[in-house]
Amino acid sequence: MENKKNKVFDLTLFKRLLLYIKPYRSVFIVSLICVIGLAVFGALRPLVLQIAIDDHIAVKQYDGFLFYVILMLVLLILEVVSQLFFIYYANWLGQSIVKDIRVKLYDHVLRFRMKYYDSSSVGVLITRTVTDMERIAAIFGEGLFMIFSDLLKMLVVGGMMFYMNWKLSLIAFITMPIVLFATKIFQRYMKRAFEEVRNEVSNLNSFVQERVTGMKILQLFTREDTEFNKFKAINERHKRGWLKTVWYNSVFFPIADLLSSITLGTIIWVGGLMVVIQGTATEGNLFAFIMYVPMLFRPLNQIANKFNTLQMGMVAADRVFRVLDTTSQIDDSGTAIATEFNGDISFKDVHFSYVEDEEVLQGISLEVEAGQTIAIVGSTGAGKSTIINLLNRFYDIRDGTICIDGIDTKSLTLKSLRSQIAVVLQDVFLFADTILNNITLKDDTISEETVIQAAKDIGIHDFISSLPNGYHYNVKERGAMLSSGQRQLISFLRAYVTNPSILVLDEATSSVDSYSEQLIQDATDKITQGRTSIVIAHRLATIQQADQIIVMDAGKIVEKGTHTELLKVEKGYYRNLYEVQFLKAEAS
Known part of the structure; x- marks a missing residue:
């Protein structure tokens, strides 16, 4: 050199x-x-x-x-x-x-x-x-x-x-x-x-x-x-x-x-x-x-x-x-094309680390049946969002396998895999463009009429129509012209219009007002029916109806079950989280 x-x-x-x-x-x-x-x-x-x-x-x-x-x-x-x-x-x-x-x-x-x-x-x-x-x-x-x-x-x-x-x-x-x-x-x-x-x-x-x-x-x-x-x-x-x-x-x-x-x-x-x-x-x-x-x-x-x-x-x-010359691409050698998933998800002894020798996930194994809504809870740094990153193959796992409908995700093309999974993140990113283009991301297969109908379905059409130029309102860089709750609603609609096989909500209601949260909660109940959904949330009140709740701590699954089942566990991790949040709610 x-x-x-x-x-x-x-x-x-x-x-x-x-x-x-x-x-x-x-x-x-x-x-x-x-x-x-x-x-x-x-x-x-x-x-x-x-x-x-x-x-x-x-x-x-x-x-x-x-x-x-x-x-x-x-x-x-x-x-x-x-x-x-x-x-x-x-x-x-x-x-x-x-x-x-x-x-x-x-x-x-x-x-x-x-x-x-x-x-x-x-x-x-x-x-x-x-x-x-x-x-x-x-x-x-x-x-x-x-x-x-x-x-x-x-x-x-x-x-x-x-x-x-x-x-x-x-x-x-x-x-x-x-x-x-x-x-x-x-x-x-x-x-x-x-x-x-x-x-x-x-x-x-x-x-x-x-x-x-x-x-x-x-x-x-x-x-x-x-x-x-x-x-x-x-x-x-x-x-x-x-x-x-x-x-x-x-x-x-x-x-x-x-x-x-x-x-x-x-x-x-x-x-x-x-x-x-x-x-x-x-x-x-x-x-x-x-x-x-x-x-x-x-x-x-x-x-x-x-x-x-x-x-x-x-x-x-x-x-x-x-x-x-930098070779930092995810291996996209898979040839199978996913046109639609039933939604069965399987993690088998998955190990992963962002930094070598510092494992974030330590042998995670979980099964999600098609059409189920599962929730993942745990403290910050427990590995919740990492599971979502690995499901989309933003990172490659070190050991183990991740399968959807029994197919190893590595054998699928990245484009077809990610096109079937919609993610709503906590930190919403909007481009300096119109609301319509931020929703469709200029996908010609999604018409404006489809977007309007989808907005009506989840109850945010009135909010968008009230803005100057409606769906053609320019939100400026990073969506600066909208509140955090409004940006979250746009992000939710962006995920919804793609009609995904699998829906992921990563802390999707953590930074919105109560009105926006109710809109999103109502829409969540609507679009998760018959569709595999993964919800990551700090607010346990939003996941009580989940078919399965996964409790994580330090990169491991420490508890599994429904809301009712987990509350019955004496000195359980989930029960402790719930009681702490319940007491905070009572105090406020």
Whole structure:
């Protein structure tokens, strides 16, 4: 890894990036032709000037002089046209490649298992899919082709200079190794600086994204000043990272300009002597060399500058490819397709841990018959929600089996498995979109009429209709325009319209008002009839009618039975929970 970091240019990474050019080979070829045109047309102009001066101006022969003036103009126009097409097609190519990589990256990220998101920063992922992608696009628009163009121009110009006057050209060639050495040192330091900048950009994005999301908590606990000071510190590190790049630029480019000016001055001095005294050079040679020297040295500066762009793009590409190379997907090798479940669920000696050697479920075994409503209760951290996560295969179990209708869930395709299980979570997430789109998630098979009828069935149609634009009301980011109870009702309707074979309510009534809770309770009674349902609840009053109650503690099932049966257990876990809640209710 250290060797990779010390590389000035990672050829393996670059080759991988070039693979994305294949669908756009024709555009790539057009861009290369334009690059060649830029180099050739630019290098021919001083040659035409030299001929015009030596063959016409110096000897005062004006016949045919107009031809060279027109030829200079034509070359200039061709150079401008080549540049126009190059800029357009090179940037078009860059954006097209980035579009393909971004789509591939997003598709890859969509299929990551939940464990990946448990330990990954959202801000870093946003940086990878947005900011880093623009850096990659710049490789083609401003980096790769421009470097090739500059190198080609230097090669053509150097050849022209040597052809015209090898003695004068040697003056320029002697200086070149010094500039090239300085360029190499500059590139090495710039690569390190850009890696530091990208790290700080990721840190900055992560920090801002997290604080903006949790702004209510910061203000509730008056942490504004503390977080502001933290932001200033991160921003300061970000500034220092960029200032390193500025410092390296401020050192390199003046040195390069100084060497160019010294070379030009020496050529004018020596060339002047050769013209006036020795007669081994012509006035045309001297004028052409005055044009050629900037054309030879300017690309060196541009190569260094464009190499910065290339380096930043390569650093960004390395980060993006690392995400693409991450194998954190749930195994979706199952081939069986579940069109509909009867609803028999079986957990057999299931062991699971989020962190290695820290078991959350310790040999869980339970049976749920089709059409039953079971409730899972227990203290926080007992493993209740983990059972739901495993049923949907958000995580893979370590040992044991989970079957639905006697079929191991691993043998089912993930899409068909999850399409038959609807989950209503305690923490409801709504997108910045209309209520209708948040319910259907833009599933074309669910019509607006179906959603309206479903809302009427569970008694929330009036509430939605009372909002501005009704079902087309935009709830803004995370459903900020709705109360927690209203968001929960929308989430409940979202689960209901999919007509699931299995319904899961994970603390679905824990954060709603009594009116919303009653609406959900009535709807629950309606849609759980004849459908396997799993209810996780802290409020025991909402699960008394369950066919079976599973009591969990520290990753184990400690009690099973109906509400009545469990209350008869002396010093039982469930009975203790019920009595504590009953006493609290009495006290209030």
